[in-house]
Amino acid sequence: MQDELKRYLFIGDFDSLLHGLFSKRGEVIWVSSMEEALNQTGHFTIILVDKNYFSSNVSKEINVHYPNTPIIVSDYEKPAEPPPSVRFVPFNEILLSEISREEKLARTELRVEELRRVHCDAKKMLILLHYNPDPDAIASALALRALLKRNRQTAIIGHLGEQISRPENVAMIELLDIDLEELDNSDIKDFDSIALVDVQPSYFGDILPEVGSVIDHHPQVGPNKSKFSEIRTEEGATSTILTGFLRAAQVEISERLATSLVYGIKTDTVSLNRDANPDDVEAFTFLYPQANLGLLRRIERAEIPPSELKCFGQALADHWISNGIIFVNLGRVKREYLIPKMADFGIQVKGVDWSVAFGVINNSYLIISVRNVGYKKSAGRVVRDLFGEVGSAGGHRSAAKAVISLSKVRKIVGKGSQEHIKKWVTKRFGSAVVEEAEELG
Numbered sequence: 001m002q003d004e005l006k007r008y009l010f011i012g013d014f015d016s017l018l019h020g021l022f023s024k025r026g027e028v029i030w031v032s033s034m035e036e037a038l039n040q041t042g043h044f045t046i047i048l049v050d051k052n053y054f055s056s057n058v059s060k061e062i063n064v065h066y067p068n069t070p071i072i073v074s075d076y077e078k079p080a081e082p083p084p085s086v087r088f089v090p091f092n093e094i095l096l097s098e099i100s101r102e103e104k105l106a107r108t109e110l111r112v113e114e115l116r117r118v119h120c121d122a123k124k125m126l127i128l129l130h131y132n133p134d135p136d137a138i139a140s141a142l143a144l145r146a147l148l149k150r151n152r153q154t155a156i157i158g159h160l161g162e163q164i165s166r167p168e169n170v171a172m173i174e175l176l177d178i179d180l181e182e183l184d185n186s187d188i189k190d191f192d193s194i195a196l197v198d199v200q201p202s203y204f205g206d207i208l209p210e211v212g213s214v215i216d217h218h219p220q221v222g223p224n225k226s227k228f229s230e231i232r233t234e235e236g237a238t239s240t241i242l243t244g245f246l247r248a249a250q251v252e253i254s255e256r257l258a259t260s261l262v263y264g265i266k267t268d269t270v271s272l273n274r275d276a277n278p279d280d281v282e283a284f285t286f287l288y289p290q291a292n293l294g295l296l297r298r299i300e301r302a303e304i305p306p307s308e309l310k311c312f313g314q315a316l317a318d319h320w321i322s323n324g325i326i327f328v329n330l331g332r333v334k335r336e337y338l339i340p341k342m343a344d345f346g347i348q349v350k351g352v353d354w355s356v357a358f359g360v361i362n363n364s365y366l367i368i369s370v371r372n373v374g375y376k377k378s379a380g381r382v383v384r385d386l387f388g389e390v391g392s393a394g395g396h397r398s399a400a401k402a403v404i405s406l407s408k409v410r411k412i413v414g415k416g417s418q419e420h421i422k423k424w425v426t427k428r429f430g431s432a433v434v435e436e437a438e439e440l441g
């Protein structure tokens with residue numbers, strides 16, 4: 001649908017700033033008498049009347065001459081019985097909110113320029129994601145590439161982890177034809193500039209050289225000496241930050257990119273429920289009409305391979321509930337995504353406040369995935385308190401994860417047997433929940 005040309009009729013004295021704002025949206029005709037106003041031809045989108053020119057007679061005359069046209073009167077005290085289709089608006093307020101909106105866009109545009117300068121000289125740059133790239137990370141990388149006006153050859157999107165296994169993520173990559181490269185530490189030297197999205201330099205220890213830019217929504221952890229850094233913890237997704245950048249810089253957003261970003265925001269905020277703020281909702285609303293909803297449904301419906309169903313069945317057989325916590329032990333698992341999937345499933349059990357699923361990957365790491373009902377103590381904080389000292393641990397308010405090396409686990413619990421791990425995890429969480437109950441007291 002093509003936008004109809006907008007035409008505005010201004011009658012009387014108005015701030016030239018207001019005139020400027022409207023002329024960005026369409027044609028403005030500005031007259032200084034009612035006679036001139038009634039001499040115009042054609043339709044108007046809105047007629048704006050200065051308060052000194054307004055009376056109920058004037059509104060009748062305008063109505064006759066320009067039927068079905070809304071009238072806005074500036075700063076006029078609203079009469080007891082306002083005529084239909086006339087609105088009385090304090091213009092200084094409109095101006096203020098417009099100005100702050102424009103100011104925000106202008107500031108963001110300047111940030112985009114800074115970001116572009118950081119990477120402009122690179123022949124081949126790397127957009128690096130965390131070890132288990134999720135839709136938010138992948139979509140953010142695509143958005144950054146579009147923002148920097150680069151392509152598959154000049155900006156490689158990569159990660160240093162294992163092959164992607166979570167079915168939704170595999171489907172996203174396949175259906176949206178996303179080129180995500182599995183890299184080794186030794187490949188990093190081949191790039192002349194590095195950008196991180198949805199992750200921060202300290203996550204990688206000391207394997208990275210100087211980082212050009214960081215865009216993320218996780219709390220800042222460790223030092224960050226990158227040239228450009230945009231860390232906004234109030235946002236539910238990194239995709240939201242990048243959508244803001246794309247909009248401010250007026251970069252055209254393709255259907256593929258819009259679909260990715262919508263999916264990124266959706267998964268990181270669990271459909272705008274978890275840790276979402278008005279920016280996430282606004283970005284989502286802006287992108288949604290441009291996304292391919294059919295593809296989105298296919299991505300979200302991605303099936304679990306039948307071979308992995310068995311693993312779920314065995315895991316569920318090994319569950320126990322105590323103090324409102326459901327525990328599921330998955331034992332040794334081939335694919336890490338099965339653990340968070342199981343935690344998601346567990347929190348749906350009636351009467352449960354917390355869901356804890358854990359398993360051992362590659363015979364080398366214990367992964368613990370935690371969910372809570374959302375109004376309890378922050379899952380991220382609980383997991384950090386419990387496991388921050390022995391492994392990497394953290395997350396959001398209602399979802400969190402800990403990764404602990406098996407050798408460390410053996411040191412703590414004496415042995416690495418399933419029974420020992422089960423006892424240890426149960427005891428740790430049990431005490432955390434008791435403390436929580438005391439706090440809420």
Ligand SMILES: [Mn+2]
Nearest residue numbers: 136198238268
């Ligand atoms: Mn994210």
